[in-house]
Amino acid sequence: MKVLSVNAGSSSLKFQMYEMPQEEVLISGVFERIGIDGSFYSLKINGKKIKKEKVLKDHDMAVSVLIDELLANNVVESLEDIKAVGHRVVHGGDKYSDSVVIDDDVLNTIVGLSDLAPLHNPANVIGIKAFFNKIPNAIAVAVFDTAFHQTIEKEEFLSSGPIEWYENHKVRKYSFHGTSHKYITERMKSILNKKEVNLITCHLGNGASISAIKGGQSKDSTMGFTPNAGLIMGTRSGDFDFTIIPYIMEVENKTLEEVLNDLNKKSGLLGISGISSDSRDIEEEFLNNEKNAVLAQNMYVKRIVAYIAKYFVFLKEVDAITFSGGIGENSSITRKMILDELEALNIKVDKVSNEKREDEFLISSKESKVDCYVIKTDEEVMIAKETYDLTK
Ligand code: AMP
Numbered sequence: 387m388k389v390l391s392v393n394a395g396s397s398s399l400k401f402q403m404y405e406m407p408q409e410e411v412l413i414s415g416v417f418e419r420i421g422i423d424g425s426f427y428s429l430k431i432n433g434k435k436i437k438k439e440k441v442l443k444d445h446d447m448a449v450s451v452l453i454d455e456l457l458a459n460n461v462v463e464s465l466e467d468i469k470a471v472g473h474r475v476v477h478g479g480d481k482y483s484d485s486v487v488i489d490d491d492v493l494n495t496i497v498g499l500s501d502l503a504p505l506h507n508p509a510n511v512i513g514i515k516a517f518f519n520k521i522p523n524a525i526a527v528a529v530f531d532t533a534f535h536q537t538i539e540k541e542e543f544l545s546s547g548p549i550e551w552y553e554n555h556k557v558r559k560y561s562f563h564g565t566s567h568k569y570i571t572e573r574m575k576s577i578l579n580k581k582e583v584n585l586i587t588c589h590l591g592n593g594a595s596i597s598a599i600k601g602g603q604s605k606d607s608t609m610g611f612t613p614n615a616g617l618i619m620g621t622r623s624g625d626f627d628f629t630i631i632p633y634i635m636e637v638e639n640k641t642l643e644e645v646l647n648d649l650n651k652k653s654g655l656l657g658i659s660g661i662s663s664d665s666r667d668i669e670e671e672f673l674n675n676e677k678n679a680v681l682a683q684n685m686y687v688k689r690i691v692a693y694i695a696k697y698f699v700f701l702k703e704v705d706a707i708t709f710s711g712g713i714g715e716n717s718s719i720t721r722k723m724i725l726d727e728l729e730a731l732n733i734k735v736d737k738v739s740n741e742k743r744e745d746e747f748l749i750s751s752k753e754s755k756v757d758c759y760v761i762k763t764d765e766e767v768m769i770a771k772e773t774y775d776l777t778k
Contacts (some may be wrong), residue, residue, distance in 0.1 A: 387778065388412070388467050390524075391769040393474040394513025396505070397422055399448050402766045403461060403468075406774040409767055413461045417448040427451065431459055445516040453520060470525040471517045472773030474565065474765070476506035478530030480556065485533065485772040488514060488526040496528065502560070502611075527773040534564030537603040545611065559615070561607035563589045567597040568604075569768040570708050570761050573746065575602060577759070584705050586697045588690065589763065590720070591711030592620040592663065596690065598697035606700060608693055614650060617693065618686045620663035623653035625689075658682040665713045665720065672719070687720065691727040698731055704756050707733070709749075710763040721749060725758060733758065 387407075393400040402414040415429035425442035428435060442448045456462045473488070477499045486492055493514065500507040514526060543559040544552055551557035570587045585599040594617040597607040608616025608624075618624045631645050640648075648657075656663035659682035661671055668686075671679030698704055708714075709721055718740045725735035732755035740749040742760075750758035 387469050387774065388462060389770045389773050389777070390468060390471045390517075391474075391766045391773070392471055392513055392517065393766075393769075394445060394509050394516075396509040396512075399445060399452075399513060399516075400766075401452060402770070403456065404767065404770040404774075406770060407778075409770065413456065413459060414766075415452070415455075417442055417452070420445055420448050429455060429459075431461070445512045446519055449516040449520045465521050466523065468521055468524045470527060470773045470777040471521070472527045472529050472769040473510060473514050473517075474531070474769055475510045475514075475528040476531045476562065477503035477560065478528070478532045479560070480536065480558070482528070482530050482533050483536035485527055485529045485776060487776055488528050492528060502556075525773075525777050527776050529565055529769045529772045531562045531564050532560045534568040535559075535561035535597070535604045535607050538606055542606045557611060559607075559610045561595065561597070561604070561609045562613045563593070563595045563597075563607075563609070564604065565765045565768045566710060566763045567595075567599070567607070569763055569765060570710055571599050571602055572768075573761050574706055574708060574759070577746065577761075578705055580705065584701050584703050586694055586701070586704055586707045588694070588707065588709050588714055588724075589711045590617075590690070590709060590714035590717075593622070594619050594624075594690075594711065594713070596693045596697065598700050600701055606697065618658070618682075618689050619654045620665075621651050621654050621656045623649045623657070655682050655686060658685060665717055669717060669719055683720075683723070687723045687727060690724050694724070694728060695731070707756055707758045708761050709759070710761050715760055715762050721758075721760070725750070731755060 389404050389406045391402045397420045399417040403412045405412055413429060413431045415427060417427040419425040420442045421444055426439045428437040440451060462468060475496055479499045481495055496507055497511055545557055566589050567587050571585060574583050574585055575581060582601045587597045587599055589595050593613055595607055595609045598605050614622050616624050634640060634645050655668055659668055659678045661667055661679055668679050668682055672683045713720055722735050722740055725733055734751045734754040735749055736751040745762040747760055748757060749760055
């Protein structure tokens with residue numbers, strides 16, 4: 387059965403088509419700069435990469451081009467072959483603890499949750515509608531970034547502001563990257579051959595979060611009401627004393643919007659280092675002993691270590707610590723720095739294994755109290771699986 391896995395942004399649309407349940411990728415690609423000058427798309431099929439420039443007025447047009455390419459490349463014989471489309475949806479609020487088939491009610495709920503994710507849910511809705519318009523017979527499924535974290539309990543998810551903010555306005559921790567944390571949890575169940583795993587899953591990408599997984603369920607995670615809480619990220623501050631905001635508005639004569647933009651787009655690795663939001667650039671300068679790169683890298687690592695230590699105490703028993711996301715999967719330097727800082731927990735890195743480049747491998751030494759792994763995440767296949775499970 388052919389299933390499309392889709393991630394729609396405000397000006398982009400990423401997709402993979404799978405043959406399920408084999409999880410074979412038939413074609414993948416991305417449409418970029420939709421609705422903006424210079425739009426183009428790239429496809430990957432049979433190991434071959436193709437890039438084409440094309441005016442893409444809107445997402446409907448991108449979906450039309452996508453369908454034409456599926457037919458032209460003989461990935462499908464007719465539109466009827468596309469049985470289901472799984473859509474990544476960032477915010478499911480506290481309503482969805484699982485993926486769900488999209489009907490009018492679900493779509494309205496996703497639209498209604500746009501207040502909580504103004505940058506993401508409206509774009510996800512545009513993607514859902516574009517596929518509805520072009521292939522109305524395909525079953526559409528929403529796979530929420532927040533769903534896996536709905537098992538977090540109240541003592542962890544409540545903010546420490548007035549309880550009325552939660553009761554009247556649903557102010558609470560939702561947390562994100564759930565599809566990735568869930569995928570890693572499923573992989574670790576299989577690797578450890580255990581149903582009830584306790585894990586600390588570190589998703590370290592441009593956006594970053596760590597989850598505490600107890601008995602295979604998310605019981606805490608570092609992102610909060612929005613994806614700005616928790617770890618230091620590429621351009622986001624992560625945890626931050628909110629009273630700095632009115633102070634900076636005053637002394638720099640900035641609006642609230644400008645300061646929030648600074649915290650979202652000009653903070654984190656970029657803001658501290660003044661060099662780049664890309665951890666490869668920070669690493670390069672860190673190795674050159676560039677003062678601000680050293681500062682940014684050390685602060686980045688320390689924040690991660692603090693959360694791992696917190697979740698270690700919270701979970702009591704930990705089967706494994708995992709690293710995924712662009713930085714977690716690729717940066718042996720960052721991983722080593724983190725594990726070296728966890729010496730007090732008797733965690734020890736194996737320097738040789740840590741340098742491997744594979745999809746899944748152990749990086750801790752035999753003496754380490756907890757096994758540590760690199761696991762390449764795959765949110766797209768998780769979306770396809772959840773979609774297939776609701777469709778078959
Ligand atoms: P993601 O958001 O998961 O795509 O991750 C993006 C982040 O991964 C960026 O900060 C990249 O610099 C980082 N990254 C990708 N490859 C490497 C690498 N080989 N070494 C260090 N960081 C990397």
